[in-house]
Amino acid sequence: MNAAMNFTAATTTTKPHSPFLTGGVSLLRTSPTLLPLHRSPPSSIRMSLRDDGPSLAVVGVTGAVGQEFLSVLSDRDFPYRSIKLLASKRSAGKEMTFEGRNYVVEELTADSFDDVDIALFSAGGSISKQFGPLAVEKGTIVVDNSSAFRMVDDVPLVIPEVNPDAMAHIKLGNGKGALIANPNCSTIICLMAATPLHRRAKVTRMVVSTYQAASGAGAAAMEELELQTREVLEGKPPTCNIFSQQYAFNLFSHNAPILSNGYNEEEMKLVKETRKIWNDITVRVTATCIRVPVMRAHAESVNLQFETPLDEDTAREILENAPGVVVIDDRPSNQFPTPLEVSNKDDVAVGRIRRDVSQDGDSGLEIFVCGDQIRKGAALNAVQIAEMLL
Ligand SMILES: NC(=O)c1ccc[n+]([C@@H]2O[C@H](COP(=O)([O-])OP(=O)(O)OC[C@H]3O[C@@H](n4cnc5c(N)ncnc54)[C@H](OP(=O)(O)O)[C@@H]3O)[C@@H](O)[C@H]2O)c1
Known part of the structure:
Protein backbone atom coordinates (compact mmCIF):
# COMPACT_ATOMS: atom_id res chain seq x y z
CA MET A 1 0.00 0.00 0.00
CA ASN A 184 -13.65 15.48 -18.90
CA CYS A 185 -10.67 13.11 -18.72
CA SER A 186 -10.51 12.51 -22.50
CA THR A 187 -10.61 16.26 -23.13
CA ILE A 188 -7.76 16.92 -20.68
CA ILE A 189 -5.54 14.22 -22.18
CA CYS A 190 -6.27 15.33 -25.75
CA LEU A 191 -5.76 19.05 -25.09
CA MET A 192 -2.53 18.56 -23.12
CA ALA A 193 -1.02 17.45 -26.45
CA ALA A 194 -3.08 19.45 -28.94
CA THR A 195 -2.85 22.87 -27.23
CA PRO A 196 0.89 23.50 -27.68
CA LEU A 197 0.41 22.77 -31.41
CA HIS A 198 -2.76 24.87 -31.52
CA ARG A 199 -0.86 27.82 -30.01
CA ARG A 200 1.65 27.64 -32.87
CA ALA A 201 -0.49 26.84 -35.90
CA LYS A 202 -4.17 27.19 -34.81
CA VAL A 203 -6.15 24.02 -35.04
CA THR A 204 -9.19 24.47 -37.27
CA ARG A 205 -10.43 20.86 -37.11
CA MET A 206 -9.73 17.96 -34.76
CA VAL A 207 -10.81 14.32 -35.13
CA VAL A 208 -10.44 12.25 -31.96
CA SER A 209 -10.80 8.47 -31.57
CA THR A 210 -10.49 7.21 -28.01
CA TYR A 211 -9.52 3.88 -26.46
CA GLN A 212 -10.82 4.33 -22.92
CA ALA A 213 -9.93 2.28 -19.86
CA ALA A 214 -12.17 0.73 -17.21
CA SER A 215 -10.87 3.20 -14.62
CA GLY A 216 -12.80 5.99 -16.34
CA ALA A 217 -15.98 4.34 -15.11
CA GLY A 218 -14.83 4.12 -11.49
CA ALA A 219 -13.57 1.57 -9.02
CA ALA A 220 -16.44 -0.86 -9.52
CA ALA A 221 -15.82 -1.02 -13.28
CA MET A 222 -12.18 -1.88 -12.69
CA GLU A 223 -13.21 -4.65 -10.34
CA GLU A 224 -15.70 -5.94 -12.93
CA LEU A 225 -13.05 -6.09 -15.65
CA GLU A 226 -10.77 -8.06 -13.34
CA LEU A 227 -13.60 -10.40 -12.38
CA GLN A 228 -14.79 -10.88 -15.98
CA THR A 229 -11.26 -11.65 -17.16
CA ARG A 230 -10.99 -14.42 -14.59
CA GLU A 231 -14.50 -15.71 -15.36
CA VAL A 232 -13.95 -15.84 -19.15
CA LEU A 233 -10.62 -17.64 -18.73
CA GLU A 234 -12.36 -20.16 -16.47
CA GLY A 235 -15.11 -20.67 -19.06
CA LYS A 236 -17.80 -19.04 -16.90
CA PRO A 237 -20.33 -16.45 -18.11
CA PRO A 238 -19.06 -12.94 -17.32
CA THR A 239 -20.73 -10.86 -14.61
CA CYS A 240 -22.16 -7.72 -16.23
CA ASN A 241 -23.24 -5.35 -13.46
CA ILE A 242 -21.54 -2.10 -14.49
CA PHE A 243 -21.55 -2.51 -18.25
CA SER A 244 -24.39 -4.18 -20.11
CA GLN A 245 -22.13 -6.43 -22.15
CA GLN A 246 -18.94 -8.47 -21.92
CA TYR A 247 -15.95 -6.15 -21.46
CA ALA A 248 -13.08 -8.60 -21.01
CA PHE A 249 -11.58 -9.63 -24.40
CA ASN A 250 -13.94 -7.20 -26.14
CA LEU A 251 -14.41 -3.50 -26.88
CA PHE A 252 -17.53 -1.43 -27.37
CA SER A 253 -18.85 2.06 -28.00
CA HIS A 254 -18.55 4.20 -24.85
CA ASN A 255 -21.37 3.50 -22.39
CA ALA A 256 -22.43 7.18 -22.13
CA PRO A 257 -26.01 7.86 -23.28
CA ILE A 258 -26.56 8.34 -27.02
CA LEU A 259 -27.91 11.76 -27.98
CA SER A 260 -30.39 12.69 -30.71
CA ASN A 261 -27.52 13.53 -33.13
CA GLY A 262 -26.14 9.97 -32.85
CA TYR A 263 -23.09 11.01 -30.83
CA ASN A 264 -22.78 9.82 -27.24
CA GLU A 265 -22.33 12.25 -24.34
CA GLU A 266 -18.64 11.46 -23.95
CA GLU A 267 -18.02 12.41 -27.59
CA MET A 268 -19.96 15.65 -27.30
CA LYS A 269 -17.98 16.56 -24.17
CA LEU A 270 -14.83 16.57 -26.30
CA VAL A 271 -16.57 18.82 -28.84
CA LYS A 272 -18.05 21.35 -26.40
CA GLU A 273 -15.33 21.42 -23.76
CA THR A 274 -12.56 22.00 -26.33
CA ARG A 275 -14.39 25.07 -27.61
CA LYS A 276 -14.83 26.44 -24.08
CA ILE A 277 -11.26 25.73 -22.94
CA TRP A 278 -9.72 27.19 -26.11
CA ASN A 279 -12.27 30.02 -26.04
CA ASP A 280 -12.84 29.34 -29.73
CA ILE A 281 -16.34 28.53 -30.91
CA THR A 282 -15.13 28.05 -34.48
CA VAL A 283 -12.91 25.00 -33.91
CA ARG A 284 -14.49 21.95 -35.52
CA VAL A 285 -14.21 18.82 -33.37
CA THR A 286 -15.58 15.33 -33.89
CA ALA A 287 -14.99 12.24 -31.78
CA THR A 288 -15.64 8.50 -31.52
CA CYS A 289 -15.25 7.15 -27.99
CA ILE A 290 -14.63 3.46 -27.38
CA ARG A 291 -14.17 1.44 -24.18
CA VAL A 292 -11.30 -1.02 -24.40
CA PRO A 293 -10.46 -3.67 -21.78
CA VAL A 294 -7.50 -1.73 -20.39
CA MET A 295 -7.50 -1.35 -16.63
CA ARG A 296 -6.17 2.16 -16.23
CA ALA A 297 -5.21 5.06 -18.57
CA HIS A 298 -6.81 6.23 -21.81
CA ALA A 299 -5.33 6.31 -25.31
CA GLU A 300 -6.46 8.66 -28.08
CA SER A 301 -5.72 8.99 -31.75
CA VAL A 302 -5.90 12.70 -32.63
CA ASN A 303 -5.96 14.09 -36.15
CA LEU A 304 -5.31 17.81 -36.43
CA GLN A 305 -5.86 20.27 -39.24
CA PHE A 306 -4.07 23.63 -38.98
CA GLU A 307 -4.67 27.13 -40.24
CA THR A 308 -0.92 27.66 -40.85
CA PRO A 309 1.49 24.86 -41.83
CA LEU A 310 3.22 22.87 -39.08
CA ASP A 311 5.77 20.23 -40.06
CA GLU A 312 6.24 17.11 -37.96
CA ASP A 313 9.77 17.97 -36.75
CA THR A 314 8.63 21.34 -35.44
CA ALA A 315 5.59 19.68 -33.84
CA ARG A 316 7.83 17.11 -32.13
CA GLU A 317 10.08 19.88 -30.77
CA ILE A 318 7.07 21.85 -29.50
CA LEU A 319 5.72 18.76 -27.74
CA GLU A 320 9.11 17.90 -26.24
CA ASN A 321 9.10 21.32 -24.58
CA ALA A 322 5.47 21.30 -23.48
CA PRO A 323 4.90 21.12 -19.70
CA GLY A 324 3.27 17.89 -18.55
CA VAL A 325 3.94 16.20 -21.90
CA VAL A 326 6.55 13.59 -22.77
CA VAL A 327 7.31 12.39 -26.29
CA ILE A 328 7.72 8.65 -26.88
CA ASP A 329 8.19 8.39 -30.62
CA ASP A 330 10.82 5.81 -31.45
CA ARG A 331 10.04 4.66 -34.99
CA PRO A 332 13.01 2.28 -35.49
CA SER A 333 12.05 0.17 -32.48
CA ASN A 334 8.31 0.74 -32.85
CA GLN A 335 8.06 2.19 -29.33
CA PHE A 336 5.17 4.57 -28.79
CA PRO A 337 2.96 5.51 -25.83
CA THR A 338 0.93 2.77 -24.15
CA PRO A 339 -1.65 2.96 -21.36
CA LEU A 340 0.48 0.64 -19.26
CA GLU A 341 3.44 2.96 -19.44
CA VAL A 342 1.54 6.06 -18.38
CA SER A 343 -0.45 4.38 -15.59
CA ASN A 344 0.14 6.12 -12.26
CA LYS A 345 2.16 8.85 -13.98
CA ASP A 346 1.53 12.59 -14.18
CA ASP A 347 2.68 13.22 -17.74
CA VAL A 348 0.67 12.71 -20.89
CA ALA A 349 2.70 10.76 -23.48
CA VAL A 350 2.59 11.59 -27.20
CA GLY A 351 3.94 9.62 -30.14
CA ARG A 352 3.19 8.53 -33.74
CA ILE A 353 3.78 12.18 -34.67
CA ARG A 354 3.45 12.22 -38.44
CA ARG A 355 2.24 14.34 -41.33
CA ASP A 356 -1.32 13.51 -42.33
CA VAL A 357 -0.86 12.26 -45.90
CA SER A 358 -4.51 12.96 -46.68
CA GLN A 359 -3.99 16.71 -46.33
CA ASP A 360 -2.05 19.19 -48.45
CA GLY A 361 1.51 20.06 -47.44
CA ASP A 362 1.99 20.45 -43.69
CA SER A 363 -1.58 21.42 -42.92
CA GLY A 364 -2.37 18.24 -40.98
CA LEU A 365 -0.82 15.97 -38.34
CA GLU A 366 -1.61 12.61 -36.75
CA ILE A 367 -0.65 12.04 -33.12
CA PHE A 368 -1.29 9.26 -30.57
CA VAL A 369 -1.72 10.27 -26.94
CA CYS A 370 -1.89 8.27 -23.69
CA GLY A 371 -2.62 9.59 -20.21
CA ASP A 372 -3.63 8.27 -16.81
CA GLN A 373 -7.11 9.64 -16.63
CA ILE A 374 -7.57 9.07 -12.91
CA ARG A 375 -4.43 11.10 -12.37
CA LYS A 376 -3.98 13.88 -14.99
N1 LIG B 1 -12.75 7.71 -12.99
C1 LIG B 1 -12.28 8.70 -13.71
O1 LIG B 1 -11.28 8.57 -14.41
C2 LIG B 1 -12.92 10.04 -13.72
C3 LIG B 1 -12.30 11.03 -14.45
C4 LIG B 1 -12.86 12.30 -14.44
C5 LIG B 1 -14.00 12.54 -13.72
N2 LIG B 1 -14.58 11.54 -13.02
C6 LIG B 1 -15.81 11.85 -12.28
O2 LIG B 1 -15.56 11.73 -10.88
C7 LIG B 1 -16.73 11.24 -10.23
C8 LIG B 1 -16.41 9.98 -9.45
O3 LIG B 1 -15.83 9.04 -10.32
P1 LIG B 1 -15.09 7.73 -9.78
O4 LIG B 1 -14.56 7.10 -10.99
O5 LIG B 1 -14.18 8.03 -8.64
O6 LIG B 1 -16.35 6.88 -9.23
P2 LIG B 1 -16.40 5.74 -8.11
O7 LIG B 1 -15.14 5.00 -8.03
O8 LIG B 1 -17.65 5.00 -8.41
O9 LIG B 1 -16.60 6.57 -6.74
C9 LIG B 1 -17.79 7.27 -6.47
C10 LIG B 1 -17.64 8.02 -5.15
O10 LIG B 1 -18.80 8.81 -4.94
C11 LIG B 1 -19.28 8.55 -3.63
N3 LIG B 1 -20.72 8.72 -3.54
C12 LIG B 1 -21.69 8.06 -4.21
N4 LIG B 1 -22.92 8.45 -3.80
C13 LIG B 1 -22.72 9.37 -2.85
C14 LIG B 1 -23.56 10.15 -2.02
N5 LIG B 1 -24.90 10.03 -2.07
N6 LIG B 1 -22.99 11.00 -1.12
C15 LIG B 1 -21.68 11.11 -1.03
N7 LIG B 1 -20.79 10.41 -1.78
C16 LIG B 1 -21.32 9.55 -2.68
C17 LIG B 1 -18.91 7.12 -3.38
O11 LIG B 1 -18.97 6.87 -2.01
P3 LIG B 1 -19.38 5.40 -1.44
O12 LIG B 1 -18.12 4.56 -1.55
O13 LIG B 1 -19.75 5.68 -0.05
O14 LIG B 1 -20.49 4.88 -2.29
C18 LIG B 1 -17.49 7.12 -3.94
O15 LIG B 1 -16.61 7.69 -3.00
C19 LIG B 1 -17.78 11.08 -11.35
O16 LIG B 1 -18.51 12.27 -11.45
C20 LIG B 1 -16.94 10.89 -12.58
O17 LIG B 1 -17.62 11.28 -13.75
C21 LIG B 1 -14.07 10.29 -12.99
Missing part, protein backbone atom coordinates in the same frame (compact mmCIF):
# COMPACT_ATOMS: atom_id res chain seq x y z
CA ASN A 2 1.00 3.60 -0.54
CA ALA A 3 2.60 4.87 2.64
CA ALA A 4 0.46 7.98 2.52
CA MET A 5 -2.88 6.29 2.44
CA ASN A 6 -4.31 3.19 3.86
CA PHE A 7 -7.78 1.75 4.20
CA THR A 8 -8.65 0.00 7.40
CA ALA A 9 -11.40 -2.56 7.04
CA ALA A 10 -13.67 -1.19 9.73
CA THR A 11 -16.69 -3.10 8.51
CA THR A 12 -16.96 -6.64 7.29
CA THR A 13 -18.36 -5.46 3.95
CA THR A 14 -15.22 -3.53 2.97
CA LYS A 15 -13.89 -5.03 -0.25
CA PRO A 16 -10.16 -5.27 -0.88
CA HIS A 17 -9.13 -2.56 -3.32
CA SER A 18 -8.10 -3.39 -6.82
CA PRO A 19 -4.32 -3.53 -7.19
CA PHE A 20 -4.80 -1.21 -10.16
CA LEU A 21 -6.04 1.59 -7.94
CA THR A 22 -3.62 3.90 -6.20
CA GLY A 23 -2.27 2.34 -3.09
CA GLY A 24 -2.09 -1.11 -4.68
CA VAL A 25 0.63 -2.65 -6.78
CA SER A 26 1.61 -0.14 -9.43
CA LEU A 27 1.03 -1.35 -12.96
CA LEU A 28 4.35 0.21 -13.83
CA ARG A 29 6.17 -2.48 -11.95
CA THR A 30 5.08 -4.87 -14.65
CA SER A 31 6.05 -2.49 -17.45
CA PRO A 32 8.93 -3.78 -19.55
CA THR A 33 10.41 -0.41 -20.46
CA LEU A 34 12.13 2.31 -18.51
CA LEU A 35 10.30 5.55 -18.95
CA PRO A 36 11.07 9.22 -18.97
CA LEU A 37 7.61 9.85 -17.51
CA HIS A 38 7.21 11.93 -14.42
CA ARG A 39 5.34 11.36 -11.20
CA SER A 40 5.55 13.81 -8.32
CA PRO A 41 7.92 12.07 -5.90
CA PRO A 42 6.52 11.21 -2.50
CA SER A 43 8.59 13.05 0.09
CA SER A 44 9.70 11.32 3.25
CA ILE A 45 9.12 14.29 5.57
CA ARG A 46 5.55 15.54 5.45
CA MET A 47 5.20 19.29 5.90
CA SER A 48 1.70 19.35 4.47
CA LEU A 49 -0.29 19.55 7.75
CA ARG A 50 0.29 23.22 8.60
CA ASP A 51 -1.66 25.86 10.48
CA ASP A 52 -1.34 28.28 7.56
CA GLY A 53 -2.76 25.83 5.00
CA PRO A 54 -6.38 25.80 3.83
CA SER A 55 -8.95 23.43 5.30
CA LEU A 56 -9.82 20.73 2.77
CA ALA A 57 -12.66 18.32 2.08
CA VAL A 58 -12.54 15.38 -0.32
CA VAL A 59 -16.01 14.40 -1.50
CA GLY A 60 -16.22 10.84 -2.88
CA VAL A 61 -13.05 9.87 -1.06
CA THR A 62 -13.75 6.12 -1.27
CA GLY A 63 -13.95 6.15 -5.09
CA ALA A 64 -11.31 5.75 -7.79
CA VAL A 65 -10.77 9.50 -8.14
CA GLY A 66 -11.20 10.19 -4.42
CA GLN A 67 -8.45 7.74 -3.58
CA GLU A 68 -6.22 9.37 -6.16
CA PHE A 69 -6.92 12.81 -4.67
CA LEU A 70 -5.34 11.65 -1.43
CA SER A 71 -2.37 10.19 -3.22
CA VAL A 72 -1.77 13.34 -5.30
CA LEU A 73 -2.23 15.69 -2.32
CA SER A 74 0.35 13.69 -0.45
CA ASP A 75 2.79 13.32 -3.36
CA ARG A 76 2.73 17.06 -3.98
CA ASP A 77 2.91 18.04 -0.29
CA PHE A 78 -0.25 20.08 -0.66
CA PRO A 79 -0.49 22.22 2.51
CA TYR A 80 -3.63 21.82 4.63
CA ARG A 81 -4.60 22.60 8.20
CA SER A 82 -7.35 20.01 8.24
CA ILE A 83 -8.90 17.48 5.87
CA LYS A 84 -12.41 16.02 5.92
CA LEU A 85 -13.04 12.72 4.16
CA LEU A 86 -16.60 12.54 2.81
CA ALA A 87 -18.57 9.83 1.02
CA SER A 88 -22.04 8.32 1.13
CA LYS A 89 -23.85 6.95 4.16
CA ARG A 90 -22.59 3.50 3.06
CA SER A 91 -19.00 4.47 3.84
CA ALA A 92 -19.61 6.63 6.91
CA GLY A 93 -17.58 5.26 9.83
CA LYS A 94 -14.90 3.59 7.73
CA GLU A 95 -11.43 4.38 8.93
CA MET A 96 -8.64 5.63 6.70
CA THR A 97 -5.07 6.57 7.36
CA PHE A 98 -3.73 9.55 5.46
CA GLU A 99 -0.18 10.77 5.90
CA GLY A 100 0.18 8.76 9.07
CA ARG A 101 -2.97 10.07 10.75
CA ASN A 102 -6.26 8.26 11.24
CA TYR A 103 -9.51 9.65 9.90
CA VAL A 104 -13.09 8.46 9.91
CA VAL A 105 -15.06 8.85 6.68
CA GLU A 106 -18.08 11.09 7.26
CA GLU A 107 -21.40 11.08 5.46
CA LEU A 108 -21.75 14.02 3.07
CA THR A 109 -24.48 16.36 4.35
CA ALA A 110 -25.46 20.00 3.93
CA ASP A 111 -23.38 20.80 7.03
CA SER A 112 -20.20 19.19 5.73
CA PHE A 113 -18.71 22.45 4.44
CA ASP A 114 -18.71 24.61 7.56
CA ASP A 115 -15.15 26.01 7.70
CA VAL A 116 -13.97 24.23 4.54
CA ASP A 117 -11.82 26.42 2.27
CA ILE A 118 -11.38 24.04 -0.68
CA ALA A 119 -13.52 20.99 -1.52
CA LEU A 120 -12.45 18.49 -4.15
CA PHE A 121 -15.59 16.80 -5.48
CA SER A 122 -15.70 13.41 -7.23
CA ALA A 123 -18.98 11.75 -6.29
CA GLY A 124 -20.91 12.08 -9.55
CA GLY A 125 -22.91 14.83 -11.23
CA SER A 126 -26.07 14.60 -9.11
CA ILE A 127 -24.09 14.93 -5.86
CA SER A 128 -22.19 17.90 -7.28
CA LYS A 129 -25.42 19.57 -8.35
CA GLN A 130 -26.95 19.05 -4.92
CA PHE A 131 -23.98 19.87 -2.69
CA GLY A 132 -21.71 22.07 -4.85
CA PRO A 133 -23.87 25.19 -4.56
CA LEU A 134 -24.41 24.55 -0.81
CA ALA A 135 -20.64 24.47 -0.33
CA VAL A 136 -20.19 27.65 -2.37
CA GLU A 137 -22.79 29.41 -0.20
CA LYS A 138 -20.64 28.57 2.82
CA GLY A 139 -17.62 30.23 1.20
CA THR A 140 -15.95 27.05 -0.06
CA ILE A 141 -14.11 26.94 -3.38
CA VAL A 142 -15.28 23.74 -5.07
CA VAL A 143 -13.13 21.99 -7.66
CA ASP A 144 -15.59 19.62 -9.30
CA ASN A 145 -14.69 16.52 -11.29
CA SER A 146 -18.17 15.81 -12.57
CA SER A 147 -19.77 17.19 -15.72
CA ALA A 148 -22.43 19.06 -13.70
CA PHE A 149 -21.08 22.60 -14.12
CA ARG A 150 -18.56 22.32 -16.96
CA MET A 151 -20.64 24.12 -19.54
CA VAL A 152 -22.12 26.73 -17.18
CA ASP A 153 -21.04 30.13 -18.52
CA ASP A 154 -19.47 31.66 -15.42
CA VAL A 155 -17.84 28.44 -14.19
CA PRO A 156 -14.21 28.23 -15.35
CA LEU A 157 -13.27 24.93 -17.04
CA VAL A 158 -9.58 24.64 -16.40
CA ILE A 159 -6.50 22.68 -17.43
CA PRO A 160 -3.70 24.50 -15.59
CA GLU A 161 -1.18 24.06 -18.44
CA VAL A 162 -3.73 25.27 -20.99
CA ASN A 163 -6.01 28.05 -19.66
CA PRO A 164 -5.00 29.06 -16.10
CA ASP A 165 -6.24 32.61 -16.76
CA ALA A 166 -9.83 31.38 -16.81
CA MET A 167 -9.77 31.15 -12.99
CA ALA A 168 -7.57 34.18 -12.28
CA HIS A 169 -10.48 36.04 -10.66
CA ILE A 170 -11.06 33.31 -8.05
CA LYS A 171 -9.14 33.91 -4.84
CA LEU A 172 -8.81 31.95 -1.64
CA GLY A 173 -9.24 33.75 1.67
CA ASN A 174 -11.78 36.41 0.77
CA GLY A 175 -14.66 34.35 2.13
CA LYS A 176 -16.25 34.03 -1.27
CA GLY A 177 -17.09 30.57 -2.51
CA ALA A 178 -16.79 29.58 -6.17
CA LEU A 179 -17.06 26.65 -8.52
CA ILE A 180 -14.25 25.56 -10.81
CA ALA A 181 -14.84 22.61 -13.14
CA ASN A 182 -12.33 19.96 -14.07
CA PRO A 183 -12.77 18.98 -17.73
CA GLY A 377 -7.50 13.31 -16.30
CA ALA A 378 -9.03 13.87 -12.86
CA ALA A 379 -7.25 14.07 -9.49
CA LEU A 380 -3.94 15.63 -10.50
CA ASN A 381 -5.60 18.27 -12.67
CA ALA A 382 -7.95 19.18 -9.81
CA VAL A 383 -5.13 19.40 -7.27
CA GLN A 384 -3.13 21.57 -9.70
CA ILE A 385 -6.20 23.85 -9.86
CA ALA A 386 -6.27 23.95 -6.06
CA GLU A 387 -2.54 24.76 -6.01
CA MET A 388 -3.22 27.80 -8.18
CA LEU A 389 -5.50 29.10 -5.41
CA LEU A 390 -2.74 29.06 -2.78
